[in-house]
Amino acid sequence: MKLRNKLFIQHTITIIMLLAAMYVVVNYTLSKSMIERDTQTLSQYYDLHRIEALKIVNDKKISIEQLFSGTYAPLIASHLAANSNFQVQLFDPEGTIIGDSGNREDLVKRSDIDAALAGQTATVITEGENSKMLIYASPFLYEGKIVGGFRYLLDLNKHEETLSAMRTWFIGVALGCLLVALLASYSFSFFIMQPLHALQQALKLVTVGDFSRKITVRSQDEVRELADDFNRMSEALQEHIELLHYEQSKQKKFYDNVTHELKTPLTSIIGFSDLIDKMERIDDIRTCNVYIRKESTRLLQMVEELLQSSLKGDEAWRVQLERTDLAAILTDSLRILEPTLHKSAITTVVQVEPCEVYMDPKRTQQVLFNVIENAIKHSDCTQLNVRLEQQEYRCLVRITDNGKGMDEEETRTLFHPSAEKAERPVSAHSHGLGLLLCKQLMELQGGDITVHSREGSGTEVILSFQMEPVRPLGLLQN
Template sequence: MKKVNLKIKDKIMLMNMGILIPVITFIYIITINNLYSNVIKSSIDFLTKESYNTQLYIENYIEKDQDLDAETSFINKGPLINTYLANKLNFRTQIYDKTGNILSDSVMNNLNLYNEDITDSINGNKAYVVKKIDGNMYVLFSSPIYFKNVTLGCIRYIYPLHSGQEIINNMFVIMGIIACLSVFISWILSRLFSEKIAGPIKELKIVSEKIAKGEYDNKIEIESGDEIEDFAKTFNLTTESIKNYIESLKEEKQKQKNFLDNVTHELKTPLTAIIGYSELIPRLENKKDVEDSLIYIKKEGRRLLKLVEELLELSKIGKAEFNVDRNGNNLCEVIEEALNVIQLRAKKYDIEIIKEIFDTNLFIDKDKTKQVILNVLDNAIKYSECTSIIVKMEEKDSCVILSIIDDGIGIEKNHLDKLFEPINGVKKVNSISKNGNGLGLCICKEIMKKQNGDIEIYSEEKKWTSVKIIFRKSY
């Protein structure tokens, strides 16, 4: 047998190809399999969680129907329940009775989808199969439905894997392209520039490790005049894109946090009033005082309900801010309502409320304006250590100015400019409350700006603080 003599370049090339091709193939197979497994696992986790919600929903639904036994109610209400779940989840669902007969299918067709998952589910186990339907992959996930430890039947989710399958297919193509390119480039470089490969690859490895640790400012600087240099430039662009994307995620997370903080603060004021009056009622002997307290509780309860409805609406349309609904309202009446809400707390801390107000109609959002006034009064009670609060109105040019002045400890000058910033507050050691979140005045500023008004704060340390809420008469 004739001995084959290979040059060193050929040996390097064959050695590199012999290592590179199996490694790429192995990574290719492992990655695709892992990606497929993760898509399936993610889908199963989602459907498992949803099955618990469905169990609770159906159980509560059946409990309300006291005219029929649970099994009959489940059979009769099955189609209605299935329609609701399919509309809610936006994918196909089926409901089976305990014998395996289908009660309802949100999509009517002639395909027989009965599989072992239905049998397992009726026997009390959650089960699933992955099946191709009309050329598309689906997870058929079945979960038993119980009522008082008795199996009524099961629900099956027919969950499409379109997006996951698309990701797998795209990854399949991308990794195939990358694999082919890697082999081709390695073959060329092994023959022509084998001695120059180690340096750039080492540099790429070092920078990749730094980027993997979150150090996105690192750049690859390679001036080889070939594909490696182009790859380095593309890598830098990709790194910059990742950095920008992560920054945008952080900003979005902060917006969501701010929105949650705003919601918490919005809900706090009416809840405080409701709790205060509910605690007062058992100590009241006069029937009229009890009735008045119940009226305030009802008003604040309705305001709280309206606020919750608004928050739910904002959540549906994906907004993270509050809108104002301006109408003609008597500012004097709004002030009186706010004073009635906080009068118990003011009395508790022996704070005298002095009013100098008059009737005037303005184009404002009544509830939001009341919230602003309550917030300012609440801050005065909690933080100022005052003995009296003056609430007075005055007209100046085309404005109505509501001033809320306390004779408390005042605010340091270096803090005044920061009071309207989110997550900023002035916390006093001896104040009634040390738990302010610093969001109240920020919200008040936003509300007044949206009403074509403003809010300003003036203070002299150890003497007084004056908050001016400015309303413009023009629409």
């Protein structure tokens, strides 16, 4: 089924439901208001009839008990019903109807009389084969005692005739409104579908790679916005396809860089998993599980970031500086790398003291992982010295190994982009994304990273952090 037909059917059903709801509400409201009006009218008649009955008692010099007796009650009922459109009945304290101005007694229900003799005003609607009656019963109090009651029977057939005429009129008007609304809906849906048909044709061209088709809509509504969005989408798709062709040439280098960043959390997860098999204490196993979950979460975050950003791309990484204890970050990073250090038979000597600096904890931990992992993989060291010291307005992290070191040329090009280095396969001496990324992340935080090394004498990496607030650049660009 086409969208135009669906819209037409939906509008038809909606309009019919609204008209049906209006019919029910109007019919119920009118019927209820008419019943309430008649009940109020009968209540007012009761007040007048009570006064008139008391006047008869006074004029005729009869007792109130005689008023509700078989002698006077029929005459009083006929007198009170004169010039009125309802039937009047009088009943005694036993509930017996002793006076009646009409002949409707056969359809009477006694529940209203019982309620009246109990001291309450009662309203009841009864239905016969060809009639519908409104019954209003009220007790007659005299000197604080119920001596009988008045009862009024109002024929509702005229009300039903009025309601029936109203229903006929309402249905006729509703059908007319429905016809006009459906014609308007059909025309409006045709007007809406025109630009959608044009959009459908343009989308067919997009599926075959043709983004030249543009849609023009003159109306100032959501359809116009949809057409403008489609035109912008076509232009954006064309630009992204061109950019995709350009990015394809850099995929291999990007994957190499991503692999470099994912090694640290993966190595930690594998290391802690191996340690679990060797542990017996539940607390130690839980500690390993905590670090496995932590590194898994960090791995997921790194995957999301690295898939959106690379050092060779146009995307940007943001840093958020906050005042944090650098000693806690450093200790936590060494704890995560503990399985890798243990597997590589590297001992660590750690000297830290509390030092609060302004940094991005996540980016700082990323820098520490890269630096320590480079020492593990590339220095062939057996000992790693980590020291945290405070100097005036900054804190320094010194990471020193006793490995083979590097010559002056290799040290000088550590932080150069890969494109500026001599082409060579990845080896134990290669440094790709890691150190260059570390330098830029440190500079974004207002800090710095320096490397001192001499061949055969080991390597020292110094990370400098600011203790005073700095204004971060906020973005890491290509």
